[in-house]
Amino acid sequence: MKSTPQAPLAISSHLETIDGNEAAAYVAYRVNEVCSIYPITPSSTMAELADQWASEGKKNIWGEIPDVVEMQSEGGAAGTVHGSLQGGSLTTTFTASQGLLLMIPNMYRIAGELTSCVIHVAARSLATQGLSIFGDHQDVMAARSTGFAQLCSGSVQEAHDLALVAQAATLECRLPFIHFFDGFRTSHEVSKVDIISDENIREMIDEDLVIAHRRRGLNPDNPFIRGTAQNPDVAFQSREVASIFYQRCPAIVEKAMEKFGMLTGRNYRLFEYFGSKNADRVIILMGSGADTARETCEYLNAKGENVGVVQVHLYRPFSAERLLQAIPKTATKIAVLDRTKEPGAMGEPLYADVVNAYFESGSPIMPRILSGRYGLCSKEFDPGMVKAVFDELAKENPKNHFTIGITDDIMGLSLDFDHEFDIESPDVHRAIFYGLGADGTVGANKNTIKIIGEDPTLFAQGYFLYDSKKSGSQTVSHLRFGPRQIRSAYLIKNAQFVACHQFNFVERTDVLHPAQKGGTFLLNSHYPADQVWDHLPKIMQEQIVNKKLRFFVIDASSVARHAGMGNRTNTIMQTCFFAISGVLPRDQAIERIKYSIKKTYGKKGEEVVRKNFDAVDHTIANLIEVKVPKTATGTAELIKPVAGNVPDFVKRITSRIIAGEGDRIPLSDIPIDGTYPSATSRWEKRNIADFIPLWDSELCIQCGNCSFVCPHGVIRTRLFDKELLSGAPESFQAAPIEAKGFPSTLYTLQVYAEDCTGCSLCFEACPVRDRVQPGKRAINLIQKTDAIIEASRERTTFFEALPVNNRSSIDFSTVRGTQFLEPLFEFSGACAGCGETPYLKLISQLFGDRMIVANATGCSSIYGANLPTTPWSVNSEGRGPAWSNSLFEDNAEFGLGMRISSDRHRKTAGKLAQELASEIGEDLVDDLLNATQITESQIRLQRARVDALKAKIQDLNSPAAKMLRVVADSFVRRSVWIVGGDGWAYDIGSGGLDHVLSTGRNVNILVMDTEVYSNTGGQASKSTPLAAVAKFANGGKQINKKDLALQAISYGNVYVARVALGANPQQTLTAFREAEAYNGPSLILAYSHCIAHGINMEKGLEQQQLAVHSGYWPLLRYNPEVRQSDENPFVLDSARPSLKFKDFSDNELRFRMLKQTNPQQVDQMMQSAQTSIEQRFRLYEEMAKGK
């Protein structure tokens, strides 16, 4: 492909529009016998596809279905890979980032034993000051010393092709390979790919080498030992003996590339050179950035520059010889761009290798070589940046160790670049679509790419951006279509077509910034064409006028409703695009859309097809071009990203991130160590709900259920004296407290409408039924309007001015009481109606002001701390949960460390206080050290003592006093909470969790059990129940979920509870309080309904009830303290099942799908599930009997 194309020899292949993950997995699946998998972003899709294909019976090139096995972690996956390889099977795995790090120990082994295999990596950054799921080369660079060869692909096509080259080469050279490509930019880019035929795949794989690999496997008929322990006498030699294999490897890879070129016509080299033959300046890089650099290089050379680009494919073993052959001798300046950072090193790895290559070559020509970092964590790398690097090289004294793409105003290392520099070809059609996660925009665009990709004369590319929220998230799709292969691995800056699928986006975002002059703008608008103009912000109007845009509107929601498609507007907006973009003739396009609908939905039923057809047919008639005035007439500004009197940090930084300007924040504004302020979600008024709750104070019985279950902390209540009512807004509601003896106390409930997601769990939880209209409750969902929002704002302002209720006078033991506790977990970006967040909110209410949280990576760490904002908040005194995340696998240990550290401080404080007792006062010291701190009033007393202590020592200058001032707060009992999901607790962190329980230390472990890896998209965990369908369990989970409660109970000294807030909130509350009060380890397993269950999330609480009443999720508590009073510590809080498992499972797609995916076994598995529920319940009943 890069050098002279040669005619393919074998049978021609076919074109498909797929993403990079599928491109690599397609080959990996066909050339392996075993896939050992574990999900991690952005590589999960590869594993999912392998599992899916296996379950569908797809075969590899030997006519066999590969064995696909999910492990408990990447470490486990690597171990299995190693074992399977030692068994002589062709084995692969797919991973990224931390996953690759967990594989490293085995990788050293696999490489040391010269074992042929390929690990496919969607390269991703590593967690350092923060976690990033996005792409760079930090992970593969961390693995570069393992002895694995490293082959890098820069595009979707390359990910497909080089996956095969790697497999062919590994078999011949015996070195294992990491085949990697850029996470997201390549792994998730959808592109038209020339699929390698199975014949060509077979041609590339030498059967003799496969046999040789198999023969090297362990075999008791031909026994040997491998993996010895070696002494100093031979270990060094053993390490060196394989060096010859590394020397041979580049030539073998080259040979495989040549053979591949002969077969397919796509030719690769170890180092590809593009550009002027006598270039004076050259950029060297690898990965997707190479295509961007190449495109820019061609553009600049056409403008008279003299530059070139070297793309590195084989990074390890590094062939200095081939590198130097690739670089023109005329090059005087070279910039080596690394997509990684090695703090403290002389330069990043690729740079060091290039420098060394020149140094060791003894070449008389020694160009000036500069190091640069780019694109970390998927930072955009575009032609403007490439040009800036070439421009820098042209300078007499260019910067070394520069960065490109950011503004470094501390070290001054960054290069300036032209943000608007554009090299796009006019014959490439570029379109940008703004959508809502749930409106199907991305799905429709992927479909559009497929439709256009089917045209043999057109190439297509799609890349998609998602925001940090799981509810109300915005997506931006970047689509290109053109007459030749598209190499633009960067976002579109000038689009001929911009579509905004949600009207409210135009009120907040300058969606037309990337619109090209003379382009087209399509807006989904509930305002008709003759009125919409007046509802646009001024900046929008100006751009439409100034850029002379054609402006179309459609009320897609209305068309969708009429077609019976609910809120699914995707097909309608897709039809609009084809109707007005001109990418394909309109009739042809519509015909293809319908064909695609039939293909997609045909098997899902005629009705679905018909509705989509109706939607398509009605679209054109409702698509109207707006008559654009000659000038902008509006005055409205874009809604500001944050509202209210915001703190300085939020104003300077958070607001810019929310506004999409994070790329331009300079280093000096970025926290140096990943520390960010709490309580920032409250400033981000997202207004994402169409329907919001309205409280009816007359019907309300003040039970607090709605507030208790609210996943987003938007329902707040307070008790206040009626005298404070003066000055309340007209719409402010309050009612006399439902309790005798408080004649002047009023109760109020406030809905933070701008923060609400409209999930309606409050409505579902309300026990009140209006006598006349049973459908009406004390809290009801109403359609949101501007007037309602304005009134809500007024009420909220008044409400917040009311005094916060005194914690020591609140009854913590009742659900009703908890509603008056400030939630210190509020307005998260979790899915609307999330089943996890009510638990977090509850612990924040109960213990938040003295709580430290260790949060496992997963959903809860994402909605808990994905920038720009965090829902972890502070109370009116400025106290609140102190939160941190380490990794996915180590969370229990991480939290234990926090406990130990906290106890250490407490001990230190005690020791210092005793030393200073004469100055502090013996009695106070005695109380500080020995006071009981169980109830809130006791905690308040202790806080008062600490205040007194601080007052006494504030003027003391002794070292002991100075130190005591720092640790004095630790006298107040710290509540350490270790929280995470089942993927962590049951699988990857299982060993650590078990060990932490065994230590007896006072930690509280909350497992929010969704019974599936929710954050990475629904892969099975050991918590996934029997008969549930999940990714990696396509045919339904074959065995029961692990009974983690019983496992923990077996220790005897662990407090254990299984709770379901939706089924029994009081039991949940009791369990939380008991667990926290227990002076030892506690484990709470909290049923968390989830979008991954395939349920109507409005019915999440109802599902919890069904789960409990069917015996599927029996509630229990095991309190070791009870044993001291000679009672049975095991309490079964659930009554004997009154429903069948089916009554619960029939409402969930995860169980219903079993009929589809495993019709032969569905009845037997469902029966087994029922039987096991009954058996477990009998066991629990036995345990609950007697003392």
Next chain:
Amino acid sequence: MELKTKYLGLDLEHPIVASPSPVSHNFDGVRHLEDAGAAAIVLFSLFEEQIRFESESYAYFDHMSSNTFAESLSFFPKMEDFKAGPDDYLELIRRSVRACTVPIIASLNATSPEGWDDYARQIEQAGAAALELNAYYIPDFDQTSQQVEQRYVDMVSIVRKAVSIPIAVKLCPYFSSMGEIAHRLVAAGANGLVLFNRLYQPDFDLDEHEVHAALELSNPTEIRLPLLWIANLYGHLPCSMAGTTGVHKGTDAAKYILAGADVAMTTSSLLKNGVNHLGTILDDFKEWGDKHSYESVNQMRGAMSKRHVIDPAAFDRANYVKVLQSYLPKRDLHVRTGRWDPI
């Protein structure tokens, strides 16, 4: 007593037939019904609405949860060969027909003309011996009774055109003029009538103030309504009749045959007592027939129909009006029945 009978033109060893129930949801259940002695098995109903619901719910969840967040572009395995159609049902027919010696009768509840046509064809192709149309329709307020009736007639016409296997219509009991609609259905092509469909009748949850689905098993007293109409219709229609609902004992089955049914269908008793109870019903039925000196089921059929009972007016009385003895001669009693005069 000779037990052999005919239903929908099918030769049956006896008149006790298993009506649609959860038992026939799978192949093992079907085999169990045959082993228990069912003369024919009517499979559980294929509901077009259920198929639609399944496909639409999958499409909904697939749509709602896809491509919303960078780490989770979907939440469920892709199902390339998602089967929202009747494939499983058709496979059950095929397997049952292959494995059973008794006739396998399919049951269909469609909601659209296309559904009736399409699914009926597929059911015939799968090998069903006959098709029972599980017709149930709640009309809108602006529909007249004529329109509703015509809908049923059209349904039969559509299916009649689509298939050549016998078709039976399982009716609800709430037609203004049962005899008239029965005639029209038969004229449209129905080979048999099944009396009656036990309609979905929701219950109230008084705690939650909500309407709940609640399907109770039938009890023996429910036999009376179908008994009334079978006895009334017997001899007036050139078609088979099946009595269903309330068959818990052999004597219940005997009542239906005496009223004029060709077969008696049972479900609730099997769910209550186990599938093998079907054999008990059959034994009791035979014992009763033998005890009462019936030589055959054919002889028994219709013996207590309106045509044959001593006091036909007993079928016609409004409510529980006490009539000690009619003053009219027996022959005059037929006059009031209009077009249902004896054939």
